[in-house]
Amino acid sequence: MLALVSQFVIGAADLGAAFLFMFGLKRMSSPATAPSGIRVAGLGMIAAVLASFLYLFTVDAAARPHMLVNIGLAVTALLIGGVGAWLVGRKVAMTAMPQMVAIYNGMGGGAAGAIAAVELFGGHTQGATQMVVTLLGGLIGAVSLSGSVIAWAKLDGVIKKPLRVNGQQFANAAVMVATLAVAGVIVASSLGVGGLWLTTPTWIWIFFACAVVFGILMTLPIGGADMPVVISIYNAFTGLAVGLEGFVLQNPALMIAGMVVGAAGLLLTVIMAKAMNRSIANVLFTNFGAVAKAKPGAIEGSERPTEASDAAIKMRYASSVIIVPGYGLAAAHAQQKLYEFVKLLLAAKVSVKFAIHPVAGRMPGQMDVLLAEAGVPYDMIFQLEDINDDFATTDVALVIGANDVVNPAARSDKSSPIFGMPILNADKAKQVYVVKRGQGKGYSGIVNALFYSPNCNMVYGDAQAVLVKMIEAVRGLGRAAA
């Protein structure tokens, strides 16, 4: 009777959770309703976690003597994992959001992999189908764990440069083949095939070790600007792994939540890859930077530097300004200063808009979050397709820490590695200012024709320092007038 009631309550709570997750995600389609969306989804999570303690009334006979220890372990793990991640998530800087999303995502993948491991070591899977699905989910989860940890290390600056060696693709392929072969051995041993050299648990260890190594090898060579694609794809991987383990555990809430996230991650991956005009395979398996450096700078002329104060005064007396932020703004933590400057322009009746490229920053939509943090209202922020025609009628385009996403070569130069990538038409504005740390090339190593164009001036320096000077210059004008 108790088991029956438990099953009913768990089933109802999980059904409710699955509904609330989808309803919550649906509410995230507008900034006005989005905050309630995550809270709704949060309620579903709490209900599902509380109800899952009723699994205690349905445990296997073999696990019954360990029940008290297992409860202790569960509560400890929930407290350490939950409270720890909560505290970190509450106080981490907004500029660190990409690496936080990467690491939380990796944790989900690791959890799915660990569930697969428990099922395999405990021999809980029934039949070849369940075994194969468990292995597949375990593989994807383990790859997502180690890959996300490497992505975190890159985004956090622990690993500074993409690690590329010759023949890396072959090594990756070899590890992948080995992992699948070991999976085949594990399935064979479960079917009673003998003579497999090692015991099944040993093979299971080797399987997970190979999967973890593959995740590391696959992520190490990928460069910083490709991170939006990588984060999206690991999000999809973890979702898929969770969905597959949900099937193994016969839990539809996990299946639905996992697949919804898997599809969402895939969609974002496709959007990001499209915004770079590259295929997903190209991002993951080719060394982009190495290709790009082969092209010499074939552009005539030189970059013309100007003072931050001159640029600021020009903008103060312009009637319209469009600002194009890029990763350099995030790296300099300059979003607050930027909005301070924008507020001065707005007070002087200048029309100001922000133009965001889909892959600006290190994860999809990172610039939007940073501007929101600084207090920029979201109706001042425009996406590429909504604002690109406005540049032609704009007095000043201010490009801060962005490079490839405003390179006109993407429109015209068929030999350029970024040819065909949709770009922001900042070069069409009457005057362009580019705030940049130095004369060096951007991430891709491609020469930017915009910097040499007659309507463009460079303001060299750290974005934060430059914006401080710009703010002072405009304030100084106000004082002089008074």
Place this chain on the structure above:
Amino acid sequence: MSFGITMTGFVALYVFMLAAFAGWVIIGNVPAILHTPLMSGSNFVHGIVVVGGLFALFNASTHLEQAIGFFAVLLGAGNAAGGYAVTDRMLAMFKRSDAEPKRAHHHARVHHLKKG
């Protein structure tokens, strides 16, 4: 009578297929400006894996299973709690330029929800 759930073969594939379509359509409607919170929100949603971790841990009968089950719950709980914390923080920052003066009217509802 039983409330246990058994899902095999094609039934599972139907569930997967419908869920994938639902995810694709729901996420397809999210504007690019919300892509980061959306990603961390969907990140939070797959934190439901913690429920699977609890199930595995409760059914563990060896030290190895207990250790790996503990690991699963630890990581799953981190995924869910961390994902929620950062998503909630980010979404609270998105404001319209007329948010202040209009708060008394239709924005009052949003404001109220935020408190609750």
